[in-house]
Amino acid sequence: MTIRQGFAPIAADDARVLVLGSMPSEASLLKQQYYGHPRNAFWPIMGLLFGAGPELTYEQRKKILMAQGIAVWDVLKYCRRPGSMDAAIDMASIEINDFAGFFARHPLIDRVFFNGGTAEKVYRQRVLPELSEKFNYLHYQRLPSTSPAYAAMNLQQKAAVWAVVKKAAAGMVK
Template structure:
């Protein structure tokens, strides 16, 4: 199916990597679905201009992690779990606005195995998708934070860090 406004065609995408968490995780940060670049990298927030790793490392006092192992270590040591709302969907490229035919992630995989105190959305799309597909089943609200995506040019890195400090 061709979409004239978007670059490319719809593709069915299946989430292919596991959530990051352990029994000490207290915060769950949910994205919508990994971007094309993240899917290529095989890990969350893989686009070099995504500011997620800069924001988290700044808030928690770490050097910005470069490798997947360093990123996982920082999250675990900071008691942060990371996953996405969508398990599979049809999408054009990395465009959250093109998402359709959503199958949601079983968030119980994380929530049943650690004492999550707060759930945060990395951006409006993740917040809306959680509210639409998961909130009633989970029975817990989500706190929407500004997206760390490079597409969110309205937020400087400094503004993102300030807004995201609520997670600590």
């Protein structure tokens, strides 16, 4: 199995919201872009919510999210995984990103949204027990996965649920 390495976070110093995935897909790794699979709904949803849609360049999309106070990262720094499916991640091989350092560098973040179940499960099992009590102010919420593998909801349904990210970035959710 090939070792996969995730990306650095997309995050401005004044980020207020963090969206967490698990590990970039094969398509994302090839493009060196978060949510690079053409059928992943993340960028279409960001287009509907913030005007950061897939028709823009990746750099433009990143700038828009950062200007809105949104950070994007993954729970995993490294893992072994054949293909792109979260279910194929070799859990014995995972290395977690440095969340204590990240939250210390981004003290305005108070909301963490998980892009699907694997990100939430691994974070709660491997990150939360290691985080200092000084980060107890963080609020967590799982959102429906934007992956094309999660087909239980269409784009409009996912976007309606993901609208909480826009409210949180605007300080309208506590």
